[in-house]
Amino acid sequence: MVVDLEAFDRNVARLVEYLRVDGRVSKALRLATKSVRVPALLERVLKSGVPYKGLMCYSAEEARWLASQGFKDLLLAYPTVQESDLRAVRAAVDAGASLRLMVDSKEGIERAAQAMRGAARPLDLAVDVDASLRLLGGLVHLGVRRSPVRSAADVGRLLDAAAKFPREVRLTGAMAYEAQVAGLGDRNPFKKLVNPVAKLIRALSVRHVARLRAEVAEEFRRRSAPLELFNGGGTGSVNYAAHEGCLTELSAGSGLLCSHLFDYYSNVHFEPACFFALQATRASDDGYVTCQGGGYVASGEPGRDRLPVPHLPKGTKLVAMEGTG
Ligand SMILES: Cc1ncc(COP(=O)(O)O)c(C=O)c1O
Incomplete structure (x- = not known):
């Protein structure tokens, strides 16, 4: 972290x-x-x-x-x-x-x-x-x-x-x-x-x-x-x-520390201050890697809005079938 x-x-x-x-x-x-x-x-x-x-x-x-x-x-x-x-x-x-x-x-x-x-x-x-x-x-x-x-x-x-x-x-x-x-x-x-x-x-x-x-x-x-x-x-x-x-x-x-949850609020604005450096442990297909671990999930009603967001390399996205945690 x-x-x-x-x-x-x-x-x-x-x-x-x-x-x-x-x-x-x-x-x-x-x-x-x-x-x-x-x-x-x-x-x-x-x-x-x-x-x-x-x-x-x-x-x-x-x-x-x-x-x-x-x-x-x-x-x-x-x-x-x-x-x-x-x-x-x-x-x-x-x-x-x-x-x-x-x-x-x-x-x-x-x-x-x-x-x-x-x-x-x-x-x-x-x-x-x-x-x-x-x-x-x-x-x-x-x-x-x-x-x-x-x-x-x-x-x-x-x-x-x-x-x-x-x-x-x-x-x-x-x-x-x-x-x-x-x-x-x-x-x-x-x-x-x-x-x-x-x-x-x-x-x-x-x-x-x-x-x-x-x-x-x-x-x-x-x-x-x-x-x-x-x-x-x-x-x-x-x-x-x-x-x-x-x-x-x-x-x-x-x-x-600002979870990304606050990206989705109109009344308060903070900047992400907490990052997780993860090891990419597998590369099963072109364009995909699997990382070990993944940071905290924000508390409250479970959902994608509570998940960490990949920062680097630019353009990295989570797949829909797997989250972080
Ligand atoms: C009693 C109480 N106050 C305030 C908060 C808000 O905390 P935060 O600003 O860390 O989201 C919480 C969160 O669960 C809480 O339980």
Whole structure:
């Protein structure tokens, strides 16, 4: 794997530009480690300074390790009730890490509280709010199936649940990730007929998500509960989420190495910064080679738009019957 650091740095700067509202950078940016899995690159981005701040971590063990390496301000964005994970979280917090855990259920809060029993300070939690778009009474579900927490009232119930364990946990954060905006290109050459629908889903979702997030923030305010962190967005939606006053920060990562998925978006533009040098191991026919391996497939709905694109030699194309991965 080869990273073009100049292209990478340009993407780091571009991402910041999408946060400008009335000329001002509107939010902090939390770097998603699931998308940039190289500690040296994480460090490089964080060193570039404001608005980059903190990491959105993928797993408890990863968060614990990153904390041990000196990374600060960690948000573990994927709920877990696995005992070994909660032990890792506790160990990191006991060692002084600033680590916040995502929860999406009463049971998740209880498990976290159990793991923190007797700790010197409570564990900060954040509630994961499902931001998918549900139409026709839930018959049509657009977006990821992320969390059973779907409304301000649901958030209120979790605030009540957390209030039972004041020594162990503090539910003072929220996150609502609009995957159906961030993960959906509207200029997809492989789905030309779907593009107008994608545009519509985006427009509806941006409004729906903004309203939902405002209601969640209001629920905290109504109860005089501190909302220290409210995270939203992803690379594909930063320019929309930047306008939402209730969000304290946005998460992004994949735009920095830039999968080709973003070639098919009208609202954000990055340049490929991650390359894979592959060995051509076979040449079965004139004009064909088979390569070993092939790079990462972007996450989301599987399809050709998520695949790496051959760069050199110029004119190389993937055959339809085989992909990369
Ligand atoms: C919680 C959360 N926020 C943001 C993102 C977007 O990440 P990226 O900008 O790396 O695409 C994701 C991606 O899955 C996510 O799970």
